[in-house]
Structure formats: structure tokens, C-alpha cells
Amino acid sequence: MITRETSVVIIGGGPGGYEAALVAAQLGADVTIVEKDGLGGAAVLTDCVPSKALVATADQRADLDIAVRLGVRLGGPDRTAGDGVQVKASAVNRRILDLAAAQSRDIRRSLESVGVRVIDGVGRLVERGLVRADTSGNETVDVAADVVLLATGATPRVLPTAVPDGERILTWQQIYALDDLPERLVVIGSGVTGAELAQAYLGLGSAVTLVSSRERVLPGEDADAATQIESVFRERGMEVLSTSRAQGVERSGDGVVVTLTDGRTVEGSHALLAVGSVPQTAGLGLEHVGVELAESGHIAVDRVSRTSVPGIYAAGDCTGVLPLASVAAMQGRIAMWHALGDAVAPLNVRGVAANIFTDPEIATVGIGQRVADEMPDVQSVLLPLARNPRAKMQGIDAGFVKLFCRTGYGTVLGGVVVAPKASELIFPVALAVQNRLSVDAVASTITVYPSLSGSITEAARQLHQSE
Numbered sequence: 447m448i449t450r451e452t453s454v455v456i457i458g459g460g461p462g463g464y465e466a467a468l469v470a471a472q473l474g475a476d477v478t479i480v481e482k483d484g485l486g487g488a489a490v491l492t493d494c495v496p497s498k499a500l501v502a503t504a505d506q507r508a509d510l511d512i513a514v515r516l517g518v519r520l521g522g523p524d525r526t527a528g529d530g531v532q533v534k535a536s537a538v539n540r541r542i543l544d545l546a547a548a549q550s551r552d553i554r555r556s557l558e559s560v561g562v563r564v565i566d567g568v569g570r571l572v573e574r575g576l577v578r579a580d581t582s583g584n585e586t587v588d589v590a591a592d593v594v595l596l597a598t599g600a601t602p603r604v605l606p607t608a609v610p611d612g613e614r615i616l617t618w619q620q621i622y623a624l625d626d627l628p629e630r631l632v633v634i635g636s637g638v639t640g641a642e643l644a645q646a647y648l649g650l651g652s653a654v655t656l657v658s659s660r661e662r663v664l665p666g667e668d669a670d671a672a673t674q675i676e677s678v679f680r681e682r683g684m685e686v687l688s689t690s691r692a693q694g695v696e697r698s699g700d701g702v703v704v705t706l707t708d709g710r711t712v713e714g715s716h717a718l719l720a721v722g723s724v725p726q727t728a729g730l731g732l733e734h735v736g737v738e739l740a741e742s743g744h745i746a747v748d749r750v751s752r753t754s755v756p757g758i759y760a761a762g763d764c765t766g767v768l769p770l771a772s773v774a775a776m777q778g779r780i781a782m783w784h785a786l787g788d789a790v791a792p793l794n795v796r797g798v799a800a801n802i803f804t805d806p807e808i809a810t811v812g813i814g815q816r817v818a819d820e821m822p823d824v825q826s827v828l829l830p831l832a833r834n835p836r837a838k839m840q841g842i843d844a845g846f847v848k849l850f851c852r853t854g855y856g857t858v859l860g861g862v863v864v865a866p867k868a869s870e871l872i873f874p875v876a877l878a879v880q881n882r883l884s885v886d887a888v889a890s891t892i893t894v895y896p897s898l899s900g901s902i903t904e905a906a907r908q909l910h911q912s913e
């Protein structure tokens with residue numbers, strides 16, 4: 447039985463930390479959260495939320511191009527969508543920062559409303575069961591803890607030869623301070639962050655060069671999806687430099703020069719580093735209590751978020767399990783359910799739906815092509831969206847639905863959707879994967895006509911397993 451005296455101290459107020467705090471408060475614990483930059487964490491203030499708001503702005507402009515293809519004329523008979531449409535970066539960025547700040551305030555309000563004590567400051571472990579916070583008001587506060595949750599996130603990786611200056615050599619956390627749109631942006635790194643932001647700036651009107659260290663962009667993703675997105679990038683005028691690694695970036699007059707490892711150089715007005723993240727574990731006092739780190743520097747945890755030290759849990763990007771806000775939040779909740787004796791199921795990353803907010807979006811759940819290729823009893827089908835009647839009406843010419851199922855049984859094991867708003871379309875596939883539904887169960891569900899989700903039931907129909 448939990449008593450009010452169970453003291454939970456959480457270091458880090460991102461999704462991993464604040465969602466855990468809400469659960470711990472609900473279970474009757476005495477909860478303190480220590481956050482140094484702002485509630486909501488990097489997810490809300492600099493990473494996930496601002497980037498998705500920027501993408502939403504770019505999408506509005508891209509929709510104008512579709513409108514013109516559908517016969518809409520703007521401003522006169524010969525005007526194309528791009529004519530006269532301008533993006534005011536300062537207004538876009540102001541809106542994004544305001545939106546992030548408002549979300550951070552909402553999170554503070556909801557935490558305080560359930561009695562969570564919020565300390566604005568830097569937290570660290572002094573010994574097992576004791577957290578010290580150096581507050582923004584220059585005080586030192588010690589809080590005794592029966593349970594500690596470390597949810598300190600990660601920070602952008604920077605190259606020693608490309609030191610961000612916040613003006614022209616930028617991390618993704620610094621782009622919202624710009625007053626003007628970069629005229630010629632060089633994005634270094636074609637992982638999810640690089641791909642999303644490169645396309646967003648292209649859509650807003652910047653000339654963009656993407657420096658991709660691999661043969662294709664989004665190397666970790668479904669190859670069919672990544673190949674299609676790279677084609678879209680190139681068709682819309684992005685310069686993609688494949689198998690190119692940045693050696694360093696230097697300022698040069700009013701711009702930057704990016705030197706590649708093969709000696710070539712790329713000039714731009716700005717460079718954006720999107721070369722991954724490093725876990726934020728330095729200075730946390732982990733060595734005082736013996737919390738083990740993995741070789742990558744992440745805090746090692748099991749599927750119920752336990753570290754190597756009893757009573758100390760960790761969640762989110764500092765664990766490196768799967769760097770998504772949704773997963774961080776679930777790891778944090780699981781930690782509290784486990785620590786406070788509530789019913790808990792271990793984290794299942796296979797059921798996690800994820801989305802890349804390019805245009806079109808790429809949404810995935812369950813097994814992917816790579817795993818499917820290694821399993822002898824998996825069947826798959828890929829249906830291009832171009833054949834879908836709704837897609838034709840909406841002027842959608844790229845995208846597809848791919849489904850994986852177990853041969854014989856027909857159980858849905860995974861799927862990939864490449865489409866506008868794929869993040870919404872993946873839900874029925876996620877529901878099928880999570881609940882082990884068969885392709886026949888999906889196929890027998892009547893969808894709206896015409897709708898993009900019709901392609902999901904059609905793919906399921908094509909995977910019907912005959913006796």
C-alpha cells in the first residue's frame with residue numbers, strides 16, 4: 447500500500463519526467479520534480495514541438511502547390527502558387543516559441559494542480575536516497591527520496607570542427623532565434639531530424655543542400671519509403687549529396703563553408719548540424735551511487751525502467767531505448783507503476799507507432815522490412831496510393847501502404863504508410879499489431895468511400911490466407 451510519505455524525486459521535466467510525476471501523484475506519492483530549462487523539456491521547448499510546428503507552416507505553403515495542380519489560381523490567371531507567397535521567418539518563429547512556452551506553462555499547471563512540487567534548478571544525486579537541487583534562485587535544496595527517476599534527456603551532438611555559434615552554424619535548438627529565413631541552408635546529417643528540417647526549410651523557401659553520409663537519406667528507415675522521400679526531395683529542388691560526410695564547418699564572410707571528408711566544399715548562408723544526440727548524464731552524480739552506463743554513455747535500464755541501483759529508475763532519451771517522446775513518457779509511467787507497486791506491463795517497443803514528419807509523412811509500426819526479410823514465415827504487400835480514388839481526387843501522387851502478416855495465420859505484424867497525415871493513418875495498423883488481429887479482421891472492416899484508409903483494408907484483403 448502506498449502512503450503519502452513515499453517520496454519520489456524526478457530529475458528532468460521532459461515527457462519522461464512529467465508524465466511519471468503525474469502517475470506518481472495519482473498513486474499518492476509525495477512528488478518533487480527538478481527541471482533546469484523549463485517544464486516539457488527539450489521535447490516541448492526546442493525539439494519535437496517546435497520542429498512539428500515549423501513543419502506545419504511549411505505544409506501550408508506546400509498545399510498551395512497542390513491547389514494550383516487542382517486548378518486553383520492565385521492572384522490572376524498566370525500566377526503560380528509560389529508567386530507572391532512569402533514566409534516571414536520572425537513571425538513563424540515567434541509563433542513557434544510562444545506555442546512552446548504556452549505548452550510548458552500548461553504542463554506546469556497540470557503538475558501543480560495534482561500537488562507536484564516543482565523546483566526550477568539543476569538536480570544531482572549526492573548519495574543513494576538524496577537529491578540536491580541548485581535552484582535558479584541560487585539556493586541549494588536537499589530532498590530525501592525513496593524513489594529517484596532520472597529523465598535528463600539528450601543534447602545535440604556537435605563536431606569539434608563545426609562549433610555552433612547560434613548565428614550561422616546552428617543546432618536544431620537554435621534555429622527559432624533567426625529573424626530571416628536562411629537563404630541557402632546546408633543541412634548536415636540525413637537522419638530523421640535532418641530530413642524533416644531540410645524539407646521544412648525547402649518548403650518555406652530556402653535553397654537547401656542535404657549532406658547525407660549514407661547512400662540514401664533516412665538510412666534507418668524502410669528502404670522503399672526512404673527512396674521515395676529522397677525522390678520527392680530532389681523533385682522539389684533539394685540538392686542531396688549522398689555518401690558525403692562533413693569534415694567541418696567554418697564561417698566565411700556572410701556565410702559558411704562546409705568541407706566534406708573527400709575534400710569538396712559546399713557553400714551556404716547557414717549550416718544546420720543534425721548529426722545525432724548525446725545523453726545528458728554528466729554531473730548527475732551517477733558515480734556516487736553506482737548507476738551503470740552502457741558503452742554508448744546512456745543509462746542502462748531494463749523493460750520496467752530500473753537502473754543497476756535499486757530505487758533508482760531512468761526514462762527517456764538518457765536511456766537510449768528508443769528516442770521518442772511517446773516512449774519516454776511510457777518509460778516514465780512504467781517506472782512509477784513499478785516503483786509504487788501498481789500493475790505494470792514491461793515496455794514493448796515493437797508496438798510503438800512512429801512517424802517522420804516529411805511530406806509525405808512516413809509512419810511505421812511493428813516489424814519492418816529488414817526484420818521481415820529475415821523471418822521465413824512473413825508475407826507482405828505494397829500498394830501505391832496513386833491507385834486510391836481519394837488520393838487521385840486530392841492530387842496525391844506519391845506514397846504507399848505496406849503490410850506485413852504471418853503466413854498461414856494472417857496475423858498483422860507490422861506496416862508502413864507513406865502518405866500525407868500518415869501519422870493518423872497508421873492507427874488502425876497499430877491497433878491490429880497491438881491486438882494481434884488478422885488481415886481478414888482488418889479487411890472485413892468497412893471503411894469510408896472514398897478514403898486513404900481504404901488502401902489499408904485493400905492491402906489486408908490482398909494478404910488473405912486461403913486454407
Ligand SMILES: Cc1cc2nc3c(=O)[nH]c(=O)nc-3n(C[C@H](O)[C@H](O)[C@H](O)COP(=O)(O)OP(=O)(O)OC[C@H]3O[C@@H](n4cnc5c(N)ncnc54)[C@H](O)[C@@H]3O)c2cc1C
Nearest residue numbers: 458460461462482487488489494569599762763769770771
Ligand atoms: C528535432 C527533433 C524532433 C523530434 N520530434 C519528435 C516527434 O515528432 N515525435 C516524437 O515522439 N519524438 C520526437 N523527438 C524525440 C523527442 O524529442 C525525445 O524523445 C524526447 O524529448 C525525450 O524526452 P525526455 O523526457 O527523455 O527528455 P527531454 O525532452 O530532453 O527532457 C529532459 C529535460 O531534463 C532537463 N535536465 C537535464 N539534466 C538536468 C538536471 N541535472 N537537472 C534538472 N533538469 C535537467 C533538461 O533541461 C530537459 O528539459 C524529436 C527529437 C528531435 C531532436
Ligand SMILES: NC(=O)c1ccc[n+]([C@@H]2O[C@H](COP(=O)([O-])OP(=O)(O)OC[C@H]3O[C@@H](n4cnc5c(N)ncnc54)[C@H](O)[C@@H]3O)[C@@H](O)[C@H]2O)c1
Nearest residue numbers: 635636637638639640659691692720721722769801802803
Ligand atoms: N518525428 C520524430 O518522431 C522524430 C524527429 C526527429 C528525431 N526523432 C528521434 O531522434 C532520433 C535521432 O534522430 P536524429 O536524426 O537526430 O539522429 P540520427 O543519429 O538518427 O541521425 C544522424 C545522422 O547524421 C549522420 N552523420 C553523423 N555525422 C555526420 C557527418 N559528419 N556528416 C554527415 N552526416 C553525419 C549519421 O550517419 C546519421 O545518419 C530518431 O531515431 C528518432 O527516434 C524523432
